[in-house]
Amino acid sequence: MSTHQRWFDDLTDQASRKSAAERADLPVSTLNFQYKRGEFSADVVVALARAYGVSPIVALARTGFITPDEVVKGGASEALQLASDMDLLAEVGRRIKASRAVWDMPLDKALSLPEQDPDYFERVAETGPEDDTEP
Known part of the structure; x- marks a missing residue:
């Protein structure tokens, strides 16, 4: 068989x-x-x-x-090309924890923020990323 x-x-x-x-x-x-x-x-x-x-x-x-390997390699980039604009925005929102403070930032600044601390985004909204000294 x-x-x-x-x-x-x-x-x-x-x-x-x-x-x-x-x-x-x-x-x-x-x-x-x-x-x-x-x-x-x-x-x-x-x-x-x-x-x-x-x-x-x-x-x-x-x-x-x-x-x-081809399934894994092509998967993410292929899926991104097929995703609607709304799907992409929803994913960006999920990744930046949908914090209102982050949504109000320019996109390039929001995307450069670290992800390790869930409270980081709120601190950044108050102080700015360059003033934040925590890892």
Whole structure:
């Protein structure tokens, strides 16, 4: 049994290929041919993963189309490119603890603040970062 066949059987909980093809909106003949060959195309892997609620990225890694390193390396920068402006702003807010004092600062100043102390942002609002001597 090939890696792809094992992946398919695990993913579908050993469902029939007909059932899996219908669920993934794939031609049964395509799924049967690729299963018997022991290798799915990347398109079929993605369609099956989506149909069964699994990350297509993880499915592509498990079937050898991409390496785990490629998943990690491309993940953050790719996700940032796809994120909406509101998602990016929400993440920046989360990272700067959404302190009103920090939101009132210029963005470059807010992003340069250290993160180690949760009270740091409040002190900075009162004294400014250059006057803060705590680590």
